[in-house]
Amino acid sequence: MAKYFITTPIYYVNAPPHIGHMYTAVAADVLARHYRNQGREVLFSTGVDENSQKNVEAAEKAGTPIQEYVDLMARVWKESFNDIHITYDTFVRTTSNDHKTAVQKMIEAMQAKGDIYLGDYQGYYCVGCEEFIAEKDLVEGKCAIHKTQPKVIQEKNYFFKLTKYRDALLAWYEEHPNAVRPDSARNKMLSYITDEMQDISISRQAGKWGIRFPQDESHAVYVWFDALINYLTVAGYPAENFRKMWPVDLHLIGKDIIKFHCAIWPAMLMSADLNLPNTIFAHGFFTINGEKISKSLGNAIDPRDLLKEYPLDAIRYYLLREIPFGNDGDFSVDRLKERYNSDLANGIGNLVSRTLTLVEKNCPNIVFERNSTLDISKHIENLSFDKALTEIWHEIARLDIHIDDKKPWELAKQGNKEALESVLAEVLSGIASIGTALTALLPETATKIHDLVSAQPIQKPLEPLFARKN
């Protein structure tokens, strides 16, 4: 069976995770669980981006030494991902020695190709973005995303000859029309690579924090350059066995970081003679009242606060169902509650409890077909999580209608045991299929359903799968 290597971005630790970060992690978790269930060897990596200037500023603000600060925050992120049951296989930290080794080896490989040179840099730098900004992209002199004034930087930096790879990148796009998805991201990148791309500076002279540049201790490696290499670190690079999982099958990213993943990163891999990822998928943003949710704008929702109110699967359901993966959408707690009551409490929850109550009362030892007939794999593999859930919910609606039509409670009253069992067997078999189809999407609900329909004799649930909220 083929391997499957899936990654999320690594997250800055200048604040705890918010719901937007949980979004990528949940989507990646669905895919990792799906492919593991198929028997593939999965490497699912996530982690934290620690060498950033943003983190230094946050540590200063908190009055904590930077190393202590990143140690603490790395723990917070890891625990948050554990709390939301993200089944990552590796949680990388970019201050680890393994990662430093990978970065230095990668730079040496690129140097050996003659792709790194010392040059002069002058320009605007936004610490929030950890990125240089072109003058034309400033809005009233400020970064359009962070609404802060960028720093002006003038120094000697090491540069990567990104422009050397322009034609090779365009050829890669041409040969792999599905490598960068969705098309909006692909088109943006094609025009960036064709018209705008320049060599990039990959070191900083200022600042003591960060990985030292090989053979030149006075420079730190540019944090984005270092961060991208995490994907090699988690595979085991530079040890030869990293090739077992290489290349990455799917990088899941937000649409704000496509330039790094869909232009700079593939060029870095070309320079080091390493294989390029199969797919890079950029999802949209969750907004609150139309504004990007972000730590710096102060409108973040902590997933752990939502978990005090809602079961984990309710949040997973909302994130995966509400907005087609790839699009933007507004996050609303009211909408989460609506979906919770209509689709979960009244939908799947009610179907399971009404059916099992009838079964317990009339025929707890009933025999029914357990061949799963509901196959939503194609939607999951296509990252159409909303479609996968819609298809499952159609089946829930069909079974509800079947019960309403056949009225098994009347068949019971009439003593028509054969007809009664035939209806309930069909519904039970449908519920079992739904449970199986939900395994990767809503794993806890899937387990509950599986346990309920596997019991002998069958009993009604002691408590509802999802209790209605007022």
Ligand code: MSP
């Ligand atoms: N550290 C870099 C990534 C390096 S990967 C080699 C970074 N970190 S981040 O913490 O700012 O963002 C991490 C991811 O979270 C990005 O994919 C970003 O798009 C995503 N999101 C941040 N806010 C988001 C929303 N409001 N909605 C959806 N995703 C969002 O960038």
